[in-house]
Amino acid sequence: MTRSHFAGQPRRRFAMMRWYRRLRSFPGFAARGAFWIFLAAVATPGIALGQADSAAGGPAWLPLPVEDIDRPELLDELLAPELGLLVRADLKDGALRQARSAVEASAARVIAGISLLTGADGETQAVTGFARTARLAVDLGRLAARGLSPLAAEELGQAPRSGRVPPPGLRSPAFGSPASSASALMDGVALAWRGRHRVWALRARRADDGSTVRALGMGVQGRRAAMSATLGRAGPSAVADLAAELRTREGRGVVAVEAARGASGTAVIAMIARSAGPLRVQGRWRWRSRELRGVSSEIAGEAGSRRAKLRLRLAGNSSGPTGSSSRVELEGRLVPAGQGPLAVRFGSTRAESFSNGAGYHASIERFAIAEMQVASADGRTLTLLASRRDKETVLGVRRGTSLGGRLALAWRERAGLEIQLEGVRADKDGAAWSSGLYAGGATALRTTTRPGIAASARGALRLGRWTLGGLVEQRDDASGARATAASIWIGRQLRESGRG
Amino acid sequence: MTAAGACSLCLALAFASHALAAFEVRDATPAALGAASLDLASDPFFTSAGYSASTSHTTLYQSDGLTSERAAVAFAGRSARLVATWNQLGFPGAREHVLRLDIEETGTRAVLLSMVAERLALALDGEPSRGGLTAGISILARVTLPRGSLECVLAGDRLARTGGLDGLGVEPSVPFALRLRSGAIALAWMDRWEPSGRASPRLVLDLALGRAARVRMARGMKPERSGAAIAIRRGRLEVSAGRLDLDKGGTVGGVGLALVSPDRGGRGGRP
Numbered sequence: 001m002t003r004s005h006f007a008g009q010p011r012r013r014f015a016m017m018r019w020y021r022r023l024r025s026f027p028g029f030a031a032r033g034a035f036w037i038f039l040a041a042v043a044t045p046g047i048a049l050g051q052a053d054s055a056a057g058g059p060a061w062l063p064l065p066v067e068d069i070d071r072p073e074l075l076d077e078l079l080a081p082e083l084g085l086l087v088r089a090d091l092k093d094g095a096l097r098q099a100r101s102a103v104e105a106s107a108a109r110v111i112a113g114i115s116l117l118t119g120a121d122g123e124t125q126a127v128t129g130f131a132r133t134a135r136l137a138v139d140l141g142r143l144a145a146r147g148l149s150p151l152a153a154e155e156l157g158q159a160p161r162s163g164r165v166p167p168p169g170l171r172s173p174a175f176g177s178p179a180s181s182a183s184a185l186m187d188g189v190a191l192a193w194r195g196r197h198r199v200w201a202l203r204a205r206r207a208d209d210g211s212t213v214r215a216l217g218m219g220v221q222g223r224r225a226a227m228s229a230t231l232g233r234a235g236p237s238a239v240a241d242l243a244a245e246l247r248t249r250e251g252r253g254v255v256a257v258e259a260a261r262g263a264s265g266t267a268v269i270a271m272i273a274r275s276a277g278p279l280r281v282q283g284r285w286r287w288r289s290r291e292l293r294g295v296s297s298e299i300a301g302e303a304g305s306r307r308a309k310l311r312l313r314l315a316g317n318s319s320g321p322t323g324s325s326s327r328v329e330l331e332g333r334l335v336p337a338g339q340g341p342l343a344v345r346f347g348s349t350r351a352e353s354f355s356n357g358a359g360y361h362a363s364i365e366r367f368a369i370a371e372m373q374v375a376s377a378d379g380r381t382l383t384l385l386a387s388r389r390d391k392e393t394v395l396g397v398r399r400g401t402s403l404g405g406r407l408a409l410a411w412r413e414r415a416g417l418e419i420q421l422e423g424v425r426a427d428k429d430g431a432a433w434s435s436g437l438y439a440g441g442a443t444a445l446r447t448t449t450r451p452g453i454a455a456s457a458r459g460a461l462r463l464g465r466w467t468l469g470g471l472v473e474q475r476d477d478a479s480g481a482r483a484t485a486a487s488i489w490i491g492r493q494l495r496e497s498g499r500g
Numbered sequence: 501m502t503a504a505g506a507c508s509l510c511l512a513l514a515f516a517s518h519a520l521a522a523f524e525v526r527d528a529t530p531a532a533l534g535a536a537s538l539d540l541a542s543d544p545f546f547t548s549a550g551y552s553a554s555t556s557h558t559t560l561y562q563s564d565g566l567t568s569e570r571a572a573v574a575f576a577g578r579s580a581r582l583v584a585t586w587n588q589l590g591f592p593g594a595r596e597h598v599l600r601l602d603i604e605e606t607g608t609r610a611v612l613l614s615m616v617a618e619r620l621a622l623a624l625d626g627e628p629s630r631g632g633l634t635a636g637i638s639i640l641a642r643v644t645l646p647r648g649s650l651e652c653v654l655a656g657d658r659l660a661r662t663g664g665l666d667g668l669g670v671e672p673s674v675p676f677a678l679r680l681r682s683g684a685i686a687l688a689w690m691d692r693w694e695p696s697g698r699a700s701p702r703l704v705l706d707l708a709l710g711r712a713a714r715v716r717m718a719r720g721m722k723p724e725r726s727g728a729a730i731a732i733r734r735g736r737l738e739v740s741a742g743r744l745d746l747d748k749g750g751t752v753g754g755v756g757l758a759l760v761s762p763d764r765g766g767r768g769g770r771p
Contacts, residue, residue, distance in 0.1 A: 253684070255709060270728070272715050274707050276683025277647030283705045283717035285728050295745035297726035299703050299719040301687040303680055312689070314703045314719035316726065316747050324747035326724040350724070352748070 061311070061333050062345050062369050063435060065445040070162060073180040075438035076487070088439065091486035097122050099487065102177060109133055115177035117142075126185060128177035140189040143204060144178035147171045151260035151267045152230045155239035156213055157206060158184045161264075163317045163325060165284040165298045168243045168258030168269045170226045172198040172219045186213055196221050202232075211235035224249065237263030252276065265290030279303050286317075293318040309333045323353030340373025340381070365391045369433070369445070379410040385422065387433045387445070400432025401425050404454075417459035425451045439471050439487045452477040467491040522669050523596055523620050525589050528558040528568040530742030530756045534716030534729025535704045538744065538752065539692055540675050541602070541616075543706075545714040545731035545740060549576045550761030554738070558754030565591035568754070581606050597621040597631075604638075612640045618658070620665060632664030636672075648682030657692075671695050684708035698722070716742070723748060736760055 066072050090099045097118060104113025110133055117126035126142035145158045149169030153159035175190035188204020198219040205212055215232030230241040239262030246255045253274040260267050266289040273282040280302040288294040296317030304310050309332065316326030329347035336342075348366045355361075369387045376382075382405060389400045404422030418437060426432040426449055436446040437458045448454075453476045460469035472486040525538045532542035551574070558568040568589040575582050583602040588595050597620075604614035616638065621631035638655035655675045671694060679688035686706040693699050702720035704727075709715060712734060718727035729742030738758040745751050 253707070253709070255715075272705075272707050272709075272717065274685050276685045278645075279648060279680055279682035279685050279687060281685050281687050281705050281707065283707075283715075283728075285717060285726065293745070293747060293749045295726050295743075295751075297717065297719050297728070297745075299705050299717055301680070301703065301705065303687075312703060314721070316719060316724045318747050318749075324724055326721060326747065328721060350721075 398430030533742030536727030554758035
């Protein structure tokens with residue numbers, strides 16, 4: 001499409017306004033940043049940041065679609081170990097805003113810290129403080145739960161009712177600072193006694209509806225067995241959750257069961273997993289008593305060596321009162337001698353639903369994703385990326401494809417930079433995937449419905465105990481619209497790299 | 501009227517699951533439910549030598565009176581295994597009866613053969629029984645891998661049929677399976693292809709929990725379904741329970757009980 005020479009003039013005025021807003025916002029940001037840097041400078045060396053406790057993407061070989069990740073907000077959480085100070089800021093609409101900051105210090109074997117989460121408009125969304133010893137932990141302020149048993153988390157309103165079948169939860173939960181305002185947030189206090197025998201308690205008020213959440217839990221971890229119990233109440237509804245796990249003597253097999261009874265009835269998750277020789281399998285099964293079609297399941301099998309692996313996964317669940325959703329995936333990874341890996345994933349998803357208004361609706365989506373490392377030398381690696389999605393409905397087939405590459409640069413383990421460039425094509429009402437880089441270091445597939453070009457870069461530079469990182473993304477649509485977003489972060493490590 | 505009776509039974513099954521027709525349920529034991537495979541003969545949870553006798557009861561799709569009962573006796577010798585099965589499925593007034601005889605080669609050969617003969621009968625109250633005989637074959641090929649084995653099973657189910665089955669919708673099919681075994685794990689991709697082009701693939705996971713317990717889980721497609729079953733053996737007694745759930749609705753649940761001869765260490769052969 002040919003554009004007028006003057007077409008960009010109004011846009012340029014807006015660009016100036018964005019620069020003005022960015023400059024206007026800078027002093028406040030600088031002041032807060034200076035405050036945190038000051039705290040870092042005076043903090044004792046025994047500082048460590050409370051990090052996200054979950055690999056949000058799971059053990060995938062190729063990146064997962066964002067919609068398949070249970071807690072996508074953790075993708076932006078910086079997972080670098082032993083960062084004592086973190087300041088992260090986001091650039092949006094031309095304005096730089098502090099997004100998340102945290103600092104902690106230790107004295108007399110007590111570690112204490114505070115973190116701050118700021119919203120897109122600069123407003124403070126969460127302030128969280130904590131104090132910990134080797135055994136005892138106290139968190140207070142605006143909290144987000146991590147690692148809560150999945151069935152209990154659903155009943156307490158801390159997680160959405162998931163279509164996927166999660167593994168039973170046997171870890172004691174952590175209540176800490178939220179990674180983003182998209183988390184389920186609570187205002188209150190949590191106490192935990194950690195060790196082989198664990199006890200924890202929570203009293204808080206949900207940030208969204210103000211209802212009171214009270215929960216109490218305990219757990220025991222043995223060499224071949226573990227169990228945990230949770231009692232909780234959120235508003236008028238109560239939940240009792242019990243989970244147990246048994247491991248085989250050599251540790252290669254696991255049987256775990258979680259059962260919960262609450263306002264939405266009884267639910268059970270059972271999981272078996274075992275590895276033997278080149279074969280690894282896992283099966284999960286969930287039943288909900290109050291649902292008409294209450295059973296969901298997921299079976300996965302993996303075979304192969306480090307050089308060649310193959311994984312097959314089938315999953316499915318009912319969706320709503322009449323619908324269902326299922327998925328089958330075959331994923332392979334091959335590492336030829338002396339060359340980089342080639343990974344491919346093929347699969348299909350099928351969704352069916354029926355409603356009085358829309359009638360019967362069915363869609364089948366077939367997809368393929370591939371990543372191939374073409375060459376790697378002298379700290380430079382080029383990887384080609386490609387994906388295709390074909391969605392078939394009664395209206396026809398809608399296609400979406402993407403093709404691009406990722407250049408990874410590394411310099412003496414001190415600095416790294418990833419530059420990614422992708423072209424995306426998508427039919428009208430079709431969808432394509434593009435690889436998204438996240439501040440936390442993860443890569444996930446984002447769905448886009450319009451053709452365009454996406455470019456992004458993520459890098460980090462380590463100078464002594466300090467780490468400076470950044471992420472920039474830009475996307476140009478076929479309509480001529482341009483969207484830019486960026487994040488920068490500064491971290492301070494507990495001690496010099498290589499010394500512990 | 502017989503056709504009408506067959507239709508009524510089909511309708512009952514079709515109401516519960518539009519994937520099923522007359523005589524299409526081959527096996528509704530917990531072992532089959534765990535494999536999400538009503539349409540295939542199930543593999544036993546445990547392999548044992550000598551005599552065994554088993555029975556099971558299954559309720560289908562919460563339809564009033566729609567049940568399946570099965571009784572089987574088996575003898576596993578040095579080079580062959582013989583299984584005789586009686587199965588009935590239906591509701592009061594309309595029942596399918598299947599007598600089945602399996603002769604399976606066992607041992608350590610790379611390729612093992614087996615033959616199946618069935619007598620199918622549809623019994624409706626006040627009407628003469630109608631049915632016929634079928635026969636099929638099955639081939640199992642085993643490839644030894646460095647740390648396990650790969651089994652490939654290809655069968656021709658109901659390839660030969662007598663004329664009495666005309667009009668009852670009994671058709672041949674080609675079941676096949678690829679099964680990887682390593683230690684206590686078996687992972688199988690199974691399917692059954694029919695003349696109409698219909699297929700119903702499934703992934704079946706078998707897992708041994710010690711010497712006394714076996715767990716079987718499966719996920720199938722077309723229709724989308726989940727299966728789960730557990731079997732526990734104590735001495736000469738084997739107890740099993742299984743459940744099959746269709747994503748679109750419908751549950752099949754069953755329990756089984758078996759008496760087996762004392763374990764003499766097994767003799768290999770078919771799974």
